[in-house]
Amino acid sequence: MDLITQFFPETKGLNLTRRNQKVLFILDGLDECRLPLNFDGNDVWSDVSSPASLDVLLTNLIKGNLLPSALIWITTRPAAAGKIPPDCIDRLTEIRGFSDAQKEEYFRKRVTDENLAIEIIDHVKKSKSLFIMCHIPVFCWISATVLQNILEAKRNNVVKNNQADDKSKTLQESNSEDTPKTLTQMYAHFLRFQILQSRRKYDGEYRPDVSWDKDAILSLGKLAFHQLERNNVIFYDTDLKDCGIDVNKASVYSGMCTQIFKEETGIVLGTMYCFVHLSIQEFIAALYAHLFLDIKKRSIFVHESTEQENKSETMIDLLKTAVDKALESDNGHLDLFLRFLLGLSLQSNQRLLQGLLTQQNRNDQSKKEIVQYIKQKFEANLSPERSINLFYCLNELNDQTLVKDIQTHLSKGSLSSADLSPAQWSALAFVLLTSEEELEEFELQKFKKSDECLIRLLAVIKTSKRAL
Numbered sequence: 001m002d003l004i005t006q007f008f009p010e011t012k013g014l015n016l017t018r019r020n021q022k023v024l025f026i027l028d029g030l031d032e033c034r035l036p037l038n039f040d041g042n043d044v045w046s047d048v049s050s051p052a053s054l055d056v057l058l059t060n061l062i063k064g065n066l067l068p069s070a071l072i073w074i075t076t077r078p079a080a081a082g083k084i085p086p087d088c089i090d091r092l093t094e095i096r097g098f099s100d101a102q103k104e105e106y107f108r109k110r111v112t113d114e115n116l117a118i119e120i121i122d123h124v125k126k127s128k129s130l131f132i133m134c135h136i137p138v139f140c141w142i143s144a145t146v147l148q149n150i151l152e153a154k155r156n157n158v159v160k161n162n163q164a165d166d167k168s169k170t171l172q173e174s175n176s177e178d179t180p181k182t183l184t185q186m187y188a189h190f191l192r193f194q195i196l197q198s199r200r201k202y203d204g205e206y207r208p209d210v211s212w213d214k215d216a217i218l219s220l221g222k223l224a225f226h227q228l229e230r231n232n233v234i235f236y237d238t239d240l241k242d243c244g245i246d247v248n249k250a251s252v253y254s255g256m257c258t259q260i261f262k263e264e265t266g267i268v269l270g271t272m273y274c275f276v277h278l279s280i281q282e283f284i285a286a287l288y289a290h291l292f293l294d295i296k297k298r299s300i301f302v303h304e305s306t307e308q309e310n311k312s313e314t315m316i317d318l319l320k321t322a323v324d325k326a327l328e329s330d331n332g333h334l335d336l337f338l339r340f341l342l343g344l345s346l347q348s349n350q351r352l353l354q355g356l357l358t359q360q361n362r363n364d365q366s367k368k369e370i371v372q373y374i375k376q377k378f379e380a381n382l383s384p385e386r387s388i389n390l391f392y393c394l395n396e397l398n399d400q401t402l403v404k405d406i407q408t409h410l411s412k413g414s415l416s417s418a419d420l421s422p423a424q425w426s427a428l429a430f431v432l433l434t435s436e437e438e439l440e441e442f443e444l445q446k447f448k449k450s451d452e453c454l455i456r457l458l459a460v461i462k463t464s465k466r467a468l
Contacts, residue, residue: 001016001048001049002051003054003057004016016048016067016070017048017067022071023067023069023070023071024070024071024072024073025061025070025071025072025073026073026075027058027062027072027073027074027075028075029075029076030074030075030076030080030081030083030084031076031077031079031080031231031233032232032233032234033080034232034234035054035055035058036055037055037058037059037083038055038059039059039062039063039083039084039085039088042055042056042059042060043056044060044065045057045060045065045066046060046065046066048066048067062074062084062088063085063088064088077278078094078331079231079331079332079333080231080331082330082331096135097135097136097137098134098135098136098137098140099135100131103121103124103131103134103135103140104121106134106137106140106144107120107121107124107140107143107144108121110140110141110144111144111148116148116151116152116155119147119151120143120144120147120148120151123147123151123179124143124147126181127181127182128434129182129183129392129395129434130143130180130181130182130183130186132433132434133183136277136279138276138277138279139277139279142186142187142190143186145190145193146180146186146189146190146193147179147180149189149193150178150179150180150189151179178352182343182349182395182396182398183336183339183340183343183392183396184283184339184340184342184343184344184346184349184396185343185349185352187279187280187283187340188344188349188352188353189352191283191284191287191353192210192352192353195210195211195212196210199211209354209355210355210356211355212353212355212356214291214356217284217287217288217291217356218288218291218292218295219243219244219245220245220261220284220288221284221285221287221288221289221291221292222243222244222288223235223239223240223243223245224275224281224282224284224285224288225284225285225288225289225300226242226243227239227281228281228282228285228333228334228337231331231333233274233275233278233281234272234273234274235272235273235274236271236272236273237271239273240273247271261273261274261275261276262274262275262276278336279336282336282337282340283340285337285340286337286338286340286341286343286344287340287344287353287356287357288300289318289322289341290318290341290344290345290357291356291357293313293315293318294357294358297312297313298312298313299313299317299318299321300318301318301321301322301325302321314366315345315366316366316369316370318341319341319342319345319366319370319373320370320373322334322337322338322341322342323338323370323373323374323377323390323393326338326386326389327377327380327382327386332385332386332389335385335386335389335392338389338393339389339392339393339396340396342370342393342396342397343396343397344357345366345367345370345397346367346396346397346398367397367399370397371394371397371399374390374393374394375394375402375423377390378390378402378421378422378423378426379421379422379423380422381422382422382426384426384429384455384457384458384459385459387422387425387426387429388426388429388430388433388459390426391403391426391427391430392430402423402424402427403427403430403431405424405427406424406427406428406431407431425457428457429457429459429460432457432460433459433460
């Protein structure tokens with residue numbers, strides 16, 4: 001009770017243990033909690049007047065031992081929801097994000113120029129992986145920021161281009177290729193844009209190329225990666241110090257890129273830090289992995305030891321280890337990190353970060369090798385979620401071979417009685433999930449009845465409005 005009255009003085013004197021008292025606790029952001037939440041190992045605690053650790057209090061409150069008549073409302077990312085024992089959950093609600101119609105509505109409201117808004121919507125729709133990600137409001141904002149900046153710049157060059165010679169026109173036409181088509185390209189453009197904006201605002205720099213602060217990116221990247229490994233999205237002074245960031249100058253980092261890293265003041269724990277969105281943390285972490293390999297010639301996954309001090313790691317070593325680590329994760333916390341890491345291995349994407357990355361992957365051999373390595377993983381007993389993420393990874397690597405194979409079978413109608421391999425089942429799920437049209441009705445009965453079919457297509461069933 002002392003803890004409650006400390007934060008809510010107006011509750012002082014109330015007897016919250018009475019069953020006629022309606023009490024609702026809203027625990028917002030379970031995934032941001034650093035407590036172990038040991039539901040099995042913590043002592044049973046029912047006395048509201050006896051002191052106990054915060055971890056013991058929380059687990060007993062959720063289990064109903066403390067204030068059993070109280071209602072508990074917990075918000076969390078899916079990855080952390082598994083910490084709560086199933087018998088403690090009465091109702092589970094999933095926030096689905098924007099519908100397809102709401103995605104378009106957002107862009108029309110965010111971009112006041114109607115023609116430009118339509119152009120942005122058309123571009124995002126051309127890349128199904130981008131359009132799917134737009135169910136996340138923050139990604140809509142990132143996409144609008146990047147595409148509005150790029151398309152407006154192209155508009156401004158139209159007059160110059162019309163008056164230019166043929167050689168200049170060819171160059172201008174080639175610039176259309178710079179419009180992001182994958183997740184990695186979108187976030188690389190976003191980082192460039194934010195750094196340029198920061199330089200203009202704080203340093204008065206107006207230049208087309210980015211002046212990178214490599215030390216700052218390395219420090220932020222180290223923080224992003226190590227906290228991502230631990231499933232942390234909120235950081236404190238000690239976390240910053242561990243990554244070589246001077247806490248007295250932390251505001252410089254949030255000032256350098258206010259739309260990437262931010263600083264807030266908590267009631268008890270003091271200053272807290274976080275990236276504006278988890279996906280930005282995942283991108284910065286992937287960028288750090290490439291920078292670390294570039295500078296140290298070692299993978300970030302290899303712990304330092306005397307034996308490995310002189311061992312030089314290659315790009316393919318890093319990528320293969322990352323694939324394995326992501327597949328070992330029970331909750332998929334490295335899925336998006338892996339997509340970014342693979343995307344950044346392409347020379348075409350490294351050019352977007354010229355001056356920061358050294359374009360070390362100058363041939364197609366690494367790409368061919370990692371694509372083959374990923375395809376081999378489909379033969380293992382992967383969960384549907386991990387399998388589908390591997391297809392998004394192949395998409396970042398611009399490899400569509402498995403998808404095209406399934407699309408051919410679909411067009412011929414030859415899948416209904418076919419015995420599909422694990423890779424083909426996963427490809428089928430990916431194709432159906434990323435189809436151009438929203439799934440109103442999914443006819444599961446068209447496919448060969450088996451447990452494998454049901455498990456592999458479960459994600460499609462969940463997405464469709466009606467399944468037969």
